[in-house]
Amino acid sequence: MERAFEEIANRFDRFLGRLHRQNNTQRGLIVLDKSSYGTSLQGLATNFRSVGHRWGQLFNLTDVPLFVDSRATRLIQYADMVAYALRRYYENGQSEYFDLISRRFDAQGGVVHGLAHLVRPENACHCQACRQRVRN
Numbered sequence: 427m428e429r430a431f432e433e434i435a436n437r438f439d440r441f442l443g444r445l446h447r448q449n450n451t452q453r454g455l456i457v458l459d460k461s462s463y464g465t466s467l468q469g470l471a472t473n474f475r476s477v478g479h480r481w482g483q484l485f486n487l488t489d490v491p492l493f494v495d496s497r498a499t500r501l502i503q504y505a506d507m508v509a510y511a512l513r514r515y516y517e518n519g520q521s522e523y524f525d526l527i528s529r530r531f532d533a534q535g536g537v538v539h540g541l542a543h544l545v546r547p548e549n550a551c552h553c554q555a556c557r558q559r560v561r562n
């Protein structure tokens with residue numbers, strides 16, 4: 427869970443950094459569903475901002491993550507739908523919903539930055555994210 431959060435926070439920060447270099451400066455806010463991971467992720471994000479993470483430091487996030495009740499905001503429900511589509515794709519090999527969103531992940535110059543699949547090198551995977559990583 428912490429590795430996934432680190433990936434998401436870093437990729438979101440880099441996305442905002444690219445916008446900044448295109449003269450579209452914005453600050454980001456990570457909103458998460460209340461969960462048992464709340465306390466540990468909030469501490470992790472605070473450390474990211476002050477001491478950095480494995481790839482550097484976060485510069486474009488305005489605050490520590492906010493934890494909200496998913497029933498209170500549609501944003502979390504949208505994120506749940508994306509997670510559902512990804513889970514069906516990666517765990518069950520069903521691409522019906524993934525195909526609807528696969529071109530919506532952050533990308534620039536044909537390189538997808540907003541989707542990563544973390545697998546051990548010995549476990550060959552032919553998903554969209556892994557195929558692209560092999561090419562680059």
Ligand SMILES: [Zn+2]
Pocket residue numbers: 543545551552553554555556557
């Ligand atoms: Zn993969």
